Amino acid sequence: MRDFRHDLSGLxxxxxxxxxxxxxxxxxxxxxxxxxxCARRGIGGIVFWRREIEGRAAAIGAHARAAGVRVVGLCRAPFLVGPLAFRSEGEVRDDFYRAIDQTAELGGDILTIVVGGVQPGTKGVGESLGLVGQYVADAANRAASVGVRLALEPLHPVYGGDRSCLVTTRDALDLCERIGADNLGIAIDVYHVWWDTDLPRQLARAGGRILGFHLCDWLAHTADVLLDRGMMGDGVADLVAIRAAVEQAGYQGYCEVEIFSANNWWKRDPAEVLDVMIERFRTVC
Amino acid sequence: MRDFRHDLSGLxxxxxxxxxxxxxxxxxxxxxxxxxxCARRGIGGIVFWRREIEGRAAAIGAHARAAGVRVVGLCRAPFLVGPLAFRSEGEVRDDFYRAIDQTAELGGDILTIVVGGVQPGTKGVGESLGLVGQYVADAANRAASVGVRLALEPLHPVYGGDRSCLVTTRDALDLCERIGADNLGIAIDVYHVWWDTDLPRQLARAGGRILGFHLCDWLAHTADVLLDRGMMGDGVADLVAIRAAVEQAGYQGYCEVEIFSANNWWKRDPAEVLDVMIERFRTVC
Known part of the structure; x- marks a missing residue:
C-alpha cells in the first residue's frame, strides 16, 4: 500500500x-x-466539472499543465437513462460525445459516467442497465478515437431511482465485461461502496479496470444524501481497508477527494478546506 | 406464484x-x-409495533384472534449496535428479551430485528456485524424457548451508518448460517432490496430462511429516505419479480405492507389507505 504521509503527488x-x-x-x-x-500545496492532480470549463477547456488544461498539476479527468457524461436524462436518444448521445471531446480538449484522461436512474415506464434496474450498455458501447469507440477513457461510477443504492441504476461494483464490472472495450473501466468512490462486504471480491476481479478512486466519508447520521458528505475521518467508512483493496487490485492512480457538503465544507474558506483535506489524506486514508 | 386478485388471506x-x-x-x-x-376487509394478518401494545399484548392478541386476524409478528427488537443503541450490553440484551416475550404474549410468530448501525469507534460494517451475531445467537435460544422466530431484516444501504450495518440479503444469510439457529431467518422488504441484482441468487440460497416479505415501493424521487416510502405501484421497484423470486424460494407466508409516508399516506384517512393498499395488492404486486 502506498505511503502518502510525505507525498501528495497521488492526491x-x-x-x-x-x-x-x-x-x-x-x-x-x-x-x-x-x-x-493545488500547485502551491503539492497536490498532484485536479478533476473539473463541465460547467467550470465550458468554452475554455483547452486554455484551462494548458494552465494546469504549466502549473505542474495533472488534469486527471472531467465530471461527467450526461445521465443516459432515467427521469433526469435528456428526452431523446439523440440528445443523450450528442451530449455524451461533447463530454468526451471536452475531456480531450482539457487534456484529461478520464471521463466519469453517472448513468442515470430507472428508465420511466420500466421497473427495477435491469432494462435501464441494458440501455446504458448500448450508449456506453457506442461512446467507448468515440472516446478511444480521441484518447479518452471512460469510467463507470456505481453510485450508492440510495440514488437508484433517479441518478444511477448502476449501484454496485459488481454490476459495473459486469457491464464492462459485457461491453469489452479496452478504454472502459470503473471509478470506485468510498461514499458509494463503503457498505458493500462484497467489495474486496469485486475489486480483486476488477484488476486493471479500476480507473478512478474517490475519497470522502459517509457520516453516520447523514442529513442529506446528496449534499452532506463527510471529510475523510469524520465518518464510518473504512477508508484504509478500501484503499488497500483498490491498490491490491493493481490501482496506482490518483486518490481524488470529492466532497459535496452544502452546510459544512462549502461554507468554509476553500484554502482551509484544502489544508484539512491534505492533513486527513496524510493521516486517515 | 400465488394469485391474490380475489384473496386477501395472504395480505x-x-x-x-x-x-x-x-x-x-x-x-x-x-x-x-x-x-x-382489517377483519372487515378480509385482510389476513397484522403486525404491530411495540409502542402500540405496551402492557396490553395478551389482550390485543386475543382481540385479533377473536376477529379472525392473524398476528403475524412484532416490530421490533432494539438496535443491537451503532450510535442509536442502548449504551450497555445489558440494556440491549434485556430489551431484546423483552421484545421476544412481548411477541409471545401477543401470540405472534415472528420478531423482526433491525440491527443498528456502525458501532461507534469502529469503521466499516465488519466489527458491528460480528457483535450483532453474538446478540442474535444468544437471543435465538431465548426466542426458541417461547416459540418465537427471529427475522433479521437487511435495510437499504442508506441506513448503514446509524440504523443497520446489515444492508444486504447476502450478509443476512451469512449471519444466519454462521449462527445456525433453527428459529432464525430473514425478512425481505422490497424497499431495502429492490436495487440488488444479486437478490434472485441470494433468495434461491435462502430457502426456508425467508420468514417475512414486506411490500411498499421506492419512489424514483425519494424526498426522505425514512418517511417517504411509496404505495405499491407508485415507484420503481419490480414488485412482481421480487415476489416471484421470494415464492420461488419456497415462501408461502404473508405479504406485509409497511409504508412510512409522513407527507402523503399518513395524512389520509386510514380507511382510504387500507382500501388503496388492497386495490394495489390485487393489481400490481
Missing part, C-alpha cells in the same frame, strides 16, 4: 470539494485560482 | 402504514379499531 482535488457548484451563490474559486492553490 | 397490514407512529399528532387508530378494519 487529486475534485473541484466539487470547494463548493464550485453552489450556483448563483457567488462563491468558489475560478479554475485558474484553484489550479494555483 | 398483512403493518400498522406503520396507517401512520401510527406520528407520535403526539393525535392521529391513528387504536389496535382494536385497526384489527376490526
Amino acid at each position: 487529486a482535488l475534485n473541484t466539487a470539494t470547494l463548493g464550485h457548484n453552489m450556483e448563483g451563490a457567488g462563491r468558489g474559486w475560478s479554475p485558474e485560482r484553484t489550479i494555483e492553490a | 398483512a397490514l403493518n400498522t406503520a402504514t396507517l401512520g401510527h407512529n406520528m407520535e403526539g399528532a393525535g392521529r391513528g387508530w387504536s389496535p382494536e379499531r385497526t384489527i376490526e378494519a
Whole structure:
C-alpha cells in the first residue's frame, strides 16, 4: 500500500470539494485560482466539472499543465437513462460525445459516467442497465478515437431511482465485461461502496479496470444524501481497508477527494478546506 | 406464484402504514379499531409495533384472534449496535428479551430485528456485524424457548451508518448460517432490496430462511429516505419479480405492507389507505 504521509503527488482535488457548484451563490474559486492553490500545496492532480470549463477547456488544461498539476479527468457524461436524462436518444448521445471531446480538449484522461436512474415506464434496474450498455458501447469507440477513457461510477443504492441504476461494483464490472472495450473501466468512490462486504471480491476481479478512486466519508447520521458528505475521518467508512483493496487490485492512480457538503465544507474558506483535506489524506486514508 | 386478485388471506397490514407512529399528532387508530378494519376487509394478518401494545399484548392478541386476524409478528427488537443503541450490553440484551416475550404474549410468530448501525469507534460494517451475531445467537435460544422466530431484516444501504450495518440479503444469510439457529431467518422488504441484482441468487440460497416479505415501493424521487416510502405501484421497484423470486424460494407466508409516508399516506384517512393498499395488492404486486 502506498505511503502518502510525505507525498501528495497521488492526491487529486475534485473541484466539487470547494463548493464550485453552489450556483448563483457567488462563491468558489475560478479554475485558474484553484489550479494555483493545488500547485502551491503539492497536490498532484485536479478533476473539473463541465460547467467550470465550458468554452475554455483547452486554455484551462494548458494552465494546469504549466502549473505542474495533472488534469486527471472531467465530471461527467450526461445521465443516459432515467427521469433526469435528456428526452431523446439523440440528445443523450450528442451530449455524451461533447463530454468526451471536452475531456480531450482539457487534456484529461478520464471521463466519469453517472448513468442515470430507472428508465420511466420500466421497473427495477435491469432494462435501464441494458440501455446504458448500448450508449456506453457506442461512446467507448468515440472516446478511444480521441484518447479518452471512460469510467463507470456505481453510485450508492440510495440514488437508484433517479441518478444511477448502476449501484454496485459488481454490476459495473459486469457491464464492462459485457461491453469489452479496452478504454472502459470503473471509478470506485468510498461514499458509494463503503457498505458493500462484497467489495474486496469485486475489486480483486476488477484488476486493471479500476480507473478512478474517490475519497470522502459517509457520516453516520447523514442529513442529506446528496449534499452532506463527510471529510475523510469524520465518518464510518473504512477508508484504509478500501484503499488497500483498490491498490491490491493493481490501482496506482490518483486518490481524488470529492466532497459535496452544502452546510459544512462549502461554507468554509476553500484554502482551509484544502489544508484539512491534505492533513486527513496524510493521516486517515 | 400465488394469485391474490380475489384473496386477501395472504395480505398483512403493518400498522406503520396507517401512520401510527406520528407520535403526539393525535392521529391513528387504536389496535382494536385497526384489527376490526382489517377483519372487515378480509385482510389476513397484522403486525404491530411495540409502542402500540405496551402492557396490553395478551389482550390485543386475543382481540385479533377473536376477529379472525392473524398476528403475524412484532416490530421490533432494539438496535443491537451503532450510535442509536442502548449504551450497555445489558440494556440491549434485556430489551431484546423483552421484545421476544412481548411477541409471545401477543401470540405472534415472528420478531423482526433491525440491527443498528456502525458501532461507534469502529469503521466499516465488519466489527458491528460480528457483535450483532453474538446478540442474535444468544437471543435465538431465548426466542426458541417461547416459540418465537427471529427475522433479521437487511435495510437499504442508506441506513448503514446509524440504523443497520446489515444492508444486504447476502450478509443476512451469512449471519444466519454462521449462527445456525433453527428459529432464525430473514425478512425481505422490497424497499431495502429492490436495487440488488444479486437478490434472485441470494433468495434461491435462502430457502426456508425467508420468514417475512414486506411490500411498499421506492419512489424514483425519494424526498426522505425514512418517511417517504411509496404505495405499491407508485415507484420503481419490480414488485412482481421480487415476489416471484421470494415464492420461488419456497415462501408461502404473508405479504406485509409497511409504508412510512409522513407527507402523503399518513395524512389520509386510514380507511382510504387500507382500501388503496388492497386495490394495489390485487393489481400490481
